Amino acid sequence: MGDDSIPLSLPLARFAADSTEVTALFREQSKSLLRYVVCLGLSKDEAQDIVQDVFVSLQHHLARGGSQENIRGWLFRVAHNQARNRQKSYERRFAEPLAADMDFLSVDATPEKRVLEQEKFRRLAVAVRLLNDIERECLLLRREGLRYREIGEVLGIATSTVGDTVERAIKKLAEKCNV
């Protein structure tokens, strides 16, 4: 589902705990992390703060000889926890996404199709807000290309639970969107 993914496990030799590797990883994953944190409900400024903190933490983690298995999952787990901590501080609100911005439709979409797609998008946005936290987080992490096992590690739930949750959430959205 994601387009900014890296292999699940990287050769140990690749990480030498120096800033070059972390910088490269930052270029690969920061956009995806930023998008995930913003979709959780934080502002762009806060999301950028979190993403920067995550990579600073990664550098410390590697310098201490921390595990280099599934670094992508590690990044998302730390980002997720930091985002949740900030959300607990004060209520998060953000503007409803503008349904008018439909540039993901093909350029030759007819006006009628645009109206239908716009309505479907609006219903989807509402339906996403109605999901519970775990369902929404599973879908957002799934969108970023994480496998069910990785999603389970980020959220601290079993892989089978991730599968059930994703299935339930997608069905809910399909039902509410009348897709």
Place this chain on the structure above:
Amino acid sequence: MCNFEPKLIALIDDELSVEEAERVERHLSECNECRERLARYKDVSKGLVAYCEVVARENAPDKKQRWTVPVLSLVAAVIVVFFLAWTRSEKPIVQTPEVLTASIPAVEKNEIKPALVKPIRRRHRVATKEISRQTGNWRSTGGAVQIAIPADSMFAPGAVPQGMNFIAELRIAPDGSVEQVLLRQ
């Protein structure tokens, strides 16, 4: 409901084993309903991708919320500092003999020390004057945000004279930061 329906989304996500995926694919070639469901789930998944893009692109920080918490914290801190400075300039509050009798049951009425029977001094009139003197040079600015802060909500009941309120005037710069905080009564 078809037995293969629970596996459709896992098929989309490539989370099935090779054998399971082959079984589901064979079933899809024979079941129209499951093919339609699969198409719907794929559609929803595409919609989610677009949704995340739109939210990420258009989510702007709530400017009001951005400064509300730190500014209110600053105002509260200013009020607390001001109140502490004000109370230190006054003598301690003394209690009426009735209260002391209740809290010190062992003390006989005729043994109460003279200092404990002093009446409560009315301070609010003096306090008003002091605050006026301190805020006399402050000018109200146009376009500022005013926040009424009942003193009762900031301090414990009885800690401040009844009816005392504060007004915090905040001058907000165009970038949303606070330029100046004025406190008055």
